[in-house]
Amino acid sequence: MVSEHDVEHIAELADIGISREELAEFTGQFNGILDYFDILDQVEAAGAGEQDLANIFREDEVEPSLTQEEVLANARETEDGFFRAPRVM
Amino acid sequence: MLSVTFSPEDRFHAFITTLPRAEPEPGRLSGIPVAVKDNISTRGIPTTCGSRILEGYIPPYDAHVVSLLKREGAAIIGKTNMDEFGMGTTTENSGFGPTLNPADPSRVPGGSSGGSAAAVASGMVPLALGTDTGGSIRCPAAFCGITGLKPTYGRVSRYGLIAYANSLEQIGPMARTVREVSLLMEILTAYDPRDSTTINFPYRHTPDPEIRGTRIGVPEEYFGEGVDPRVASVVWDGITLLERRGAEVVTCRMPSMAYALAAYYVTCTSEASSNLARFDGVRYGPPADTRPPWHEAFQERRREGFGAEVRRRIMLGTFALSSGYYGKYYARAQAARQQVRDDFVRLFRTVDVIAGPTMPTVAFRLGEKTDPLSMYLSDILTVPANLAGVPAISVPCGRSEGLPVGLQIMGQWFRDEKVIDVACAFEQGVSA
Numbered sequence: 001m002v003s004e005h006d007v008e009h010i011a012e013l014a015d016i017g018i019s020r021e022e023l024a025e026f027t028g029q030f031n032g033i034l035d036y037f038d039i040l041d042q043v044e045a046a047g048a049g050e051q052d053l054a055n056i057f058r059e060d061e062v063e064p065s066l067t068q069e070e071v072l073a074n075a076r077e078t079e080d081g082f083f084r085a086p087r088v089m
Numbered sequence: 090m091l092s093v094t095f096s097p098e099d100r101f102h103a104f105i106t107t108l109p110r111a112e113p114e115p116g117r118l119s120g121i122p123v124a125v126k127d128n129i130s131t132r133g134i135p136t137t138c139g140s141r142i143l144e145g146y147i148p149p150y151d152a153h154v155v156s157l158l159k160r161e162g163a164a165i166i167g168k169t170n171m172d173e174f175g176m177g178t179t180t181e182n183s184g185f186g187p188t189l190n191p192a193d194p195s196r197v198p199g200g201s202s203g204g205s206a207a208a209v210a211s212g213m214v215p216l217a218l219g220t221d222t223g224g225s226i227r228c229p230a231a232f233c234g235i236t237g238l239k240p241t242y243g244r245v246s247r248y249g250l251i252a253y254a255n256s257l258e259q260i261g262p263m264a265r266t267v268r269e270v271s272l273l274m275e276i277l278t279a280y281d282p283r284d285s286t287t288i289n290f291p292y293r294h295t296p297d298p299e300i301r302g303t304r305i306g307v308p309e310e311y312f313g314e315g316v317d318p319r320v321a322s323v324v325w326d327g328i329t330l331l332e333r334r335g336a337e338v339v340t341c342r343m344p345s346m347a348y349a350l351a352a353y354y355v356t357c358t359s360e361a362s363s364n365l366a367r368f369d370g371v372r373y374g375p376p377a378d379t380r381p382p383w384h385e386a387f388q389e390r391r392r393e394g395f396g397a398e399v400r401r402r403i404m405l406g407t408f409a410l411s412s413g414y415y416g417k418y419y420a421r422a423q424a425a426r427q428q429v430r431d432d433f434v435r436l437f438r439t440v441d442v443i444a445g446p447t448m449p450t451v452a453f454r455l456g457e458k459t460d461p462l463s464m465y466l467s468d469i470l471t472v473p474a475n476l477a478g479v480p481a482i483s484v485p486c487g488r489s490e491g492l493p494v495g496l497q498i499m500g501q502w503f504r505d506e507k508v509i510d511v512a513c514a515f516e517q518g519v520s521a
Contacts, residue, residue, distance in 0.1 A: 007404070014362060014407040015369075015384055016400050017392025026401065032462045033405065037351045040421040043428070056285060070149040076376035085371045086379045086386035 002030050101189040101198070103208040106135050107167040116162030117276065123158055124208040124217040127168040128175060129260065130249035131155050138251050139171040139183040139201075142394030146373045152249020153281040154218060154260050161276050166214065169204030173396045174365065175222050175253045177201050178464050179453060180229070182398045187455060192234050192493050196452040199232030201225040205263050206233040215264060216273050220250060222258040223353055224447075224471025227483035230263060231447035231495025234485045236270050236512065237263040241503045242478030243288050246281035254360040255286075257353075257475040267484065267513045271296050274505065294506045296513035301335030303511060304440040310346040311445025311470055319489040324446040327486040327496040330518045331444070331511065339440060345432045346473065348425035353472035354465055355409050355422035361399075362406030368394065401461060429476040437501045442511050446470055447483040447495030470497065480505040484512045486519075 002010075004023045007030060011018035018026065068081055077084035099107065105127050113120035125131060128138040130148035132155075137143045151159070158165060172182035180203025181187040188203040190196040191211040198207045202219030206229030209217050219226040221239035230237030238261045245260045252258075262273035271294060280289040307328060312321045332338045370377030370390040377390040395403070409418035436443060449470060458464040474481035479499050486496035496515060500508035 002408075010404045010408050010411070011388075012384075013411065014403050015366075015387045015391060016395070016403055017388035017390075018400075019392075026404070029401065029461050030405070030408075032460070033354070033465070036462060036465075037355060037418060039348060040351050040355070040418065040425060043348055043421045043425045045416065045421045045424045058282070066149050073149060074146050074373035075371065077379060083371050084379055085369075086377055086381060086383045088383050 002027060002034065099213070101191050101194065101207040101211055102186060103169055103188055103204045103211065103213060104167040105137055105139065105170050105185050105204070108134065108165065111164035111166060113164065114159070114162035116160060117272070118158065118216070119162035121163055121216060122166040122214045123163040124167055124169045124205055124214045125155065125158075125165055126171055126202050126205050126217070126219050128171060128220060128251045128253070129155060129218060130251065131165065131168065134165070134168060136168065136251070137184070138175070139173045139185060140395065140399070141184040141375070142368045142391070143374045145375065148249070150249065153246035153283065154277050155249065157276050157279055167208075169202070169208055169217065171204055172201035173399050174251075174361070175201040175220060175225055175258070176361070176398050176402055178224070178228055178467050179458060180204065181455065182396055184396055189455070190233055190452050193452065193491070195454060196492065197232065197455055199229035199448070199452060202237070202263065203229045206230055206235055206237070209233070209235045209263055209265060216269060217263045218260055219263045220258055220260050221475065222254050222357060223468050223475050226261045226263060227447045227471050227481060227495065227497060228468070230483040232452035232493060234493030235263060235265050236267055236482065236484050237261065238270050238274060238482045238505070238508070239474060239480065240274065240278070240505050241480045243286050244290065244292065244503065244505060245277045246284040246287050248281055248283040252364045254357040255364070256360060257357060267296055267509060267516050270482070271509050274509070290503060292505055294509060297510045298514040298517045300331065300511055300514040303336045303442065305331060305336050305338045305511070306341040306436050306440035306443045307338060308341050308343040308346070308443060308445060310343050315466065315469065316446060316449040317451070317489070320446055320448070320450060320494050323487045323489050323494045324496055327515065328444055331515055334514050334518050336511070341436055341440070343432045343436070343473065345425065345428040346469070349429050349473050349476060350465065350469050352422040352425035352429065353468070353476055354405070355418045356426065356476070358402045358406035359409050359419055360406065362403045362410065365399065365403055370394070398461065426476045429473050433477045433479055441500070441507055443499040445497055447497040451489050451492035451494060474499050478502060480508045482508050482512045484515055486515075
């Protein structure tokens with residue numbers, strides 16, 4: 001079971017933004033879904049992901065790419081060739 | 090030239106963006122109208138993923154599959170509606186309103202490639218591209234009465250597909266007939282080194298409807314609890330038709346089906362929580378307010394820009410990957426995913442393809458599915474192919490309650506050709 005407090009914390013971690021009114025609804029839905037996920041408790045977790053895979057490498061060569069103008073074209077706020085983002089502190 | 094609203098002729102709201110003009114170029118698809126799902130990047134044409142958070146975004150490059158369509162002279166006439174970022178089974182989760190099912194406009198077209206299916210089913214285009222993460226090509230194909238193929242994972246480049254769940258999704262062809270799906274598949278599988286999960290194994294194939302001696306496995310689980318008996322009956326009739334054409338039908342078991350849906354939803358939401366972190370209003374889409382602090386600005390932008398289902402899945406995935414829960418959810422989901430693969434490996438030792446219904450029911454009424462979990466449960470028959478990475482097609486297989494039913498045929502890894510052949514045999518049998 002997760003509480004409204006847990007869901008609020010998850011929303012914070014995910015930077016998703018959640019209103020007081022939404023909390024109760026999301027929490028109820030989460031608990032229904034997580035109850036269903038409990039069936040996975042019956043699966044033995046050992047051995048997962050142990051597969052015979054090999055990486056495919058390539059030379060790191062410069063190839064044609066987008067121009068700086070193209071890369072910045074969809075940003076509403078740019079400055080001196082940079083994206084402008086909200087302040088960190 | 091561009092219209093970003095639904096045009097009045099688009100009776101089923103199949104499109105988010107339509108392009109009224111295209112100059113015919115030479116090629117195998119010269120002048121043929123093709124619709125492209127709106128999560129596939131098209132240079133100079135708005136691409137929204139059905140989300141308000143990408144409203145106004147104009148990709149500066151083409152997806153590999155779009156370059157291939159253009160090289161063959163296709164007329165890309167629009168971008169089709171979809172559940173936001175592919176998250177849904179009805180196309181009702183679009184930020185631009187739902188698509189209607191041309192077979193019955195009071196019903197959903199299925200999802201998430203509902204716009205592409207409706208565009209084909211209504212005759213607006215002969216060919217369309219969809220994407221399939223957990224059934225998003227096959228479900229709308231079944232609900233709208235058309236054909237749609239999810240290729241083997243790694244056969245079609247995802248370069249330029251805006252990612253939702255990378256380890257599961259594939260771009261694939263949708264059309265009315267198997268031959269058209271096969272033709273489009275030939276074009277889509279040209280190798281692309283820019284997607285490191287693809288291999289150089291182009292599909293070059295003429296559908297062969299001769300299936301004498303083909304062994305078809307029918308898992309009991311595909312006709313079990315939750316599957317509408319009327320749908321099951323229509324699909325059994327279809328499988329019997331294949332038997333009459335010389336195939337050998339054997340029943341089998343897929344015990345991993347008990348875990349497949351939970352494994353799928355843990356995996357796709359986990360991948361989504363990471364993939365969708367990039368939508369913050371800084372590089373594209375409606376801008377974030379740059380005055381408040383970072384987290385506050387992003388939370389506000391994402392609360393406004395994402396719909397409820399997308400926010401639900403991002404939070405579920407964040408939870409499944411969070412410290413203290415990773416072992417309980419994500420790690421076990423991957424173990425269950427391995428069991429699904431193991432089931433397919435075991436079955437394919439004795440059968441060539443596996444058949445069953447595509448969807449457990451016919452198309453839902455608009456507004457019928459309000460509870461998220463009940464919507465998730467309807468994906469139970471399509472997610473195994475994505476978890477394992479095997480090819481799977483849905484072909485029209487008659488009707489139940491007057492609505493289309495899809496027959497699903499799953500094949501071995503990189504034997505998309507065999508899936509096409511069995512589907513072709515079925516289609517010929519129906520029209521014979």
